[in-house]
Amino acid sequence: MGLLDVFRPDEVVRSVDEIDLDALAARGIEGLLIDVDNTLLAYGLPDLAPERLAWAEQACRRFRVALVSNSMTGRRARRLANAFGIPCVAVWHWDRKPFTGGLRRAMRLIGSTPENTAMIGDQVMTDVLAGNRAGLYTIWVERIGENEFFFTRMVHRRMEEFVARRLGFDRDQHKDGGEAIQR
Ligand SMILES: [Mg+2]
Numbered sequence: 001m002g003l004l005d006v007f008r009p010d011e012v013v014r015s016v017d018e019i020d021l022d023a024l025a026a027r028g029i030e031g032l033l034i035d036v037d038n039t040l041l042a043y044g045l046p047d048l049a050p051e052r053l054a055w056a057e058q059a060c061r062r063f064r065v066a067l068v069s070n071s072m073t074g075r076r077a078r079r080l081a082n083a084f085g086i087p088c089v090a091v092w093h094w095d096r097k098p099f100t101g102g103l104r105r106a107m108r109l110i111g112s113t114p115e116n117t118a119m120i121g122d123q124v125m126t127d128v129l130a131g132n133r134a135g136l137y138t139i140w141v142e143r144i145g146e147n148e149f150f151f152t153r154m155v156h157r158r159m160e161e162f163v164a165r166r167l168g169f170d171r172d173q174h175k176d177g178g179e180a181i182q183r
Pocket residue numbers: 035036037038039121122123
């Protein structure tokens with residue numbers, strides 16, 4: 001175990017619809033916490049792409065699902081959560097990812113525990129780090145779009161690249177078809 005291992009996702013996929021729900025269930029996962037921006041929705045766009053919509057509908061049927069979004073208003077996340085009839089936690093200040101307060105709140109809402117919950121998101125520095133710190137199974141998804149907050153682009157993504165290089169996982173890895181990473 002190295003110092004950077006807290007950044008290492010358990011799984012790397014190209015898009016949420018590549019996440020194998022059977023495999024998650026077989027692993028004992030019952031709850032899914034899903035990031036919104038650039039994981040389900042392209043930044044600034046209101047609707048899910050058809051393949052992601054189909055995946056999300058199936059996920060909501062089979063698992064207890066909550067959305068966890070770093071957002072001051074949570075408007076986009078809430079709208080999406082309402083459409084699926086699932087809870088949504090919009091986190092800011094000291095609850096925001098990579099802090100774990102929002103994840104714990106979301107797990108309380110869906111009645112799951114770290115042992116049986118997966119965190120799915122496009123950012124190592126927020127989603128994966130928060131999930132690992134809270135003891136969840138973590139899945140890193142390639143971001144949907146190139147557009148994002150200036151700070152995310154300039155700071156988080158550079159750190160993400162550094163960490164991914166050091167730990168030997170990167171975005172090219174799932175170009176070959178999303179293989180699981182051994183911890
Ligand atoms: Mg995101």
